[in-house]
Amino acid sequence: MPMTTQAQVLELLDSVADPEIPTLSINDLGIIRDVEVHGTGQDIHVVITITPTYSGCPATSVIEADIRDVIGRAGIQNVSVKNRLQPAWTTDWITDRGRQRLLEAGISPPACCASHPLPDDTDVVCPYCQSHNTQVLSRFGSAPCKALWRCSDCLEPFDYFKPH
Numbered sequence: 001m002p003m004t005t006q007a008q009v010l011e012l013l014d015s016v017a018d019p020e021i022p023t024l025s026i027n028d029l030g031i032i033r034d035v036e037v038h039g040t041g042q043d044i045h046v047v048i049t050i051t052p053t054y055s056g057c058p059a060t061s062v063i064e065a066d067i068r069d070v071i072g073r074a075g076i077q078n079v080s081v082k083n084r085l086q087p088a089w090t091t092d093w094i095t096d097r098g099r100q101r102l103l104e105a106g107i108s109p110p111a112c113c114a115s116h117p118l119p120d121d122t123d124v125v126c127p128y129c130q131s132h133n134t135q136v137l138s139r140f141g142s143a144p145c146k147a148l149w150r151c152s153d154c155l156e157p158f159d160y161f162k163p164h
């Protein structure tokens with residue numbers, strides 16, 4: 001039985017992981033801007049509008065393919081994926097659940113708003129012991145969006161997801 005509601009489509013999209021940070025779904029990232037469901041039964045057409053996290057990022061085509069795959073497996077072949085480039089995505093769009101999932105994966109979520117960045121990233125929390133006594137080791141981490149930090153209390157290094 002084909003699904004018909006926007007909520008059901010969003011639930012399916014929750015199983016699409018971000019290729020760069022697989023602990024997050026594309027819902028957690030906040031890149032799904034719109035879901036439209038047209039028609040009924042076999043004639044259903046789903047239009048999904050996404051805002052890519054980084055323009056020109058190769059992950060975007062991976063995400064599009066994964067969306068088609070997940071929706072297709074639910075019995076809907078007629079899927080359109082549109083890109084909306086404005087307004088640009090920022091880390092402020094990461095949901096509260098997404099921030100929690102980052103912490104659980106050992107990645108410190110953005111400490112402040114991309115629109116109002118703090119001068120020197122002063123409030124980066126350690127994902128292991130929740131200490132704010134942390135320092136930057138390298139501005140460039142395992143991916144362009146991350147920096148490498150270390151906790152001065154538990155001494156664990158961790159990835160910090162930079163505000164963007």
Ligand SMILES: [Zn+2]
Pocket residue numbers: 126127128129130131151152153154155156
């Ligand atoms: Zn710590």
